[in-house]
Amino acid sequence: MKIEELKTPAFLVDLPKLKTNIRNMQARARMHDVRLRPHVKTHKTAEIARMQIQDEASGITVSTLAEARFFQKSGFDNITYAFPITPNKMAEAAELSGRMKQFHLLLDQRETARALETYGRDNSVCFSVFLKVDCGYHRAGVNPSKLESVQLAEKLQTSKHIQFKGILTHAGHSYHCRNREEITRIAKLERDVMVEFADRLKQHGLACETISVGSTPTAIHAPGWQGISEIRPGNYAFFDKFQADIESCALEETAAAVLTTVVAHYPQRNQMLIDAGALALSKDPGAVHLDEEFVYGAVPGNPLLKIFNISQEHGLITGQAPIAFNNFPLGSLLQIIPNHSCLSAALFPKYHVVEGNRVVDEWQPMRGW
Numbered sequence: 001m002k003i004e005e006l007k008t009p010a011f012l013v014d015l016p017k018l019k020t021n022i023r024n025m026q027a028r029a030r031m032h033d034v035r036l037r038p039h040v041k042t043h044k045t046a047e048i049a050r051m052q053i054q055d056e057a058s059g060i061t062v063s064t065l066a067e068a069r070f071f072q073k074s075g076f077d078n079i080t081y082a083f084p085i086t087p088n089k090m091a092e093a094a095e096l097s098g099r100m101k102q103f104h105l106l107l108d109q110r111e112t113a114r115a116l117e118t119y120g121r122d123n124s125v126c127f128s129v130f131l132k133v134d135c136g137y138h139r140a141g142v143n144p145s146k147l148e149s150v151q152l153a154e155k156l157q158t159s160k161h162i163q164f165k166g167i168l169t170h171a172g173h174s175y176h177c178r179n180r181e182e183i184t185r186i187a188k189l190e191r192d193v194m195v196e197f198a199d200r201l202k203q204h205g206l207a208c209e210t211i212s213v214g215s216t217p218t219a220i221h222a223p224g225w226q227g228i229s230e231i232r233p234g235n236y237a238f239f240d241k242f243q244a245d246i247e248s249c250a251l252e253e254t255a256a257a258v259l260t261t262v263v264a265h266y267p268q269r270n271q272m273l274i275d276a277g278a279l280a281l282s283k284d285p286g287a288v289h290l291d292e293e294f295v296y297g298a299v300p301g302n303p304l305l306k307i308f309n310i311s312q313e314h315g316l317i318t319g320q321a322p323i324a325f326n327n328f329p330l331g332s333l334l335q336i337i338p339n340h341s342c343l344s345a346a347l348f349p350k351y352h353v354v355e356g357n358r359v360v361d362e363w364q365p366m367r368g369w
C-alpha cells in the first residue's frame with residue numbers, strides 16, 4: 001500500500017527515523033554508562049517498546065496502570081509506574097506487582113506512604129517504591145532541601161511492606177528552555193540535585209539503590225550522568241515540533257506525522273481547510289514561550305504555511321505569504337509534524353508504519369485507562 005491510499009487523518013510512523021532515534025539514545029546511554037528505561041507513554045505500543053529496550057533485563061516506564069497491564073501482558077516484566085500512587089489504585093498495583101519480576105511505584109506524600117504500608121500489611125504485599133523528587137519543575141515531588149523529605153525516605157526504608165528503591169525525578173522544566181545551552185544547564189541541575197540528595201540520604205544512613213532521572217530534552221543534551229543509575233526519556237522515539245523548536249532535535253528527525261487532506265480553498269482570506277483538527281493534532285499550543293503566535297504543527301517543506309486554527313475535526317491553514325493554491329490541489333495530501341507527538345499519537349487507534357512512500361506495517365497502540 002502507498003501513503004496516498006490511506007484514509008485521512010492518519011498517524012504515520014517513519015520507520016527508518018524511528019529506528020535512528022532509538023539507536024541514538026541507546027548509544028548515548030551506553031557511552032555515558034547509564035541504564036535506559038524508556039518511557040513508553042509516547043507511543044504505547046509493544047512493537048516500539050521492544051525496539052527501545054537494550055536487553056531482556058532492562059525495564060520500561062509507564063504512566064498509567066492500564067499501560068502497565070498491557071505491557072506486562074506483552075511480556076515486559078520490569079516496569080516503573082511513574083505517576084504517584086493513590087489508595088484507589090493500590091489493589092491493582094499489588095496485583096501487578098505479583099505478576100512481574102520488578103514493578104516500581106512512586107510517591108511524594110507521607111500520607112500515601114502510610115496508606116501503602118497499611119495496604120501492604122493488610123494484604124501481605126511488599127511494594128517497591130521510589131521517592132519522587134522535585135528537581136525544579138515544581139509539578140510533583142518532594143523538596144530535596146527539606147529535612148522532612150529525608151524523613152519520608154527514612155519512612156520508606158524502614159517500612160516492612162515497602163522496599164525503598166531509590167529516588168526519581170523528571171526535569172519537565174527543560175521544556176521551558178529556548179535552546180540547547182539552556183537545556184544543558186537544566187540537565188546538569190537535574191543530575192546535581194539528585195546526586196546531592198542521594199548523598200544527603202547516605203549521611204542519614206539511607207541507601208539509594210537507584211537514582212532515576214529523565215526527560216527527552218535533558219537526555220539529549222546532558223553532558224553526562226555521573227552518579228545516576230538510569231534515564232527515562234520517552235518522546236525521543238518520535239520527537240515533534242516542540243522538541244525541534246527548543247533544539248532537542250532537527251525537524252527532519254521527527255518520526256511521527258499526521259497525514260491530512262486538503263479539503264477546500266479560500267483564496268479571498270488566504271486559507272485552506274484540512275481534515276486534521278484537534279482530534280488529530282491535539283490542542284497543544286507548542287513552544288509558546290518562543291513564539292506567542294503559535295501554530296498547531298509544522299508542514300515540512302512549507303515553512304510559510306501556518307495551521308492557525310483548529311476545531312474538533314477541522315483545521316485551517318493560512319500563509320505568511322499568499323498561498324500558492326495550485327501547489328495544494330483539493331484532495332492532495334499534507335504531512336504535519338504535530339506540536340506534541342505523544343498527545344497526537346494518543347488520538348489514533350492505529351499507526352501506519354511507513355518507509356518512504358510505502359506503508360509497511362500497522363501497529364495497534366493500547367488505549368484507555
Ligand SMILES: Cc1ncc(COP(=O)(O)O)c(C=O)c1O
Nearest residue numbers: 039082170215216232233234235
Ligand atoms: C515521570 C516522567 N518520567 C519521564 C518522562 C519522559 O519525558 P519526555 O516526555 O520528555 O521524554 C515523563 C514525561 O512526562 C514523566 O512524566
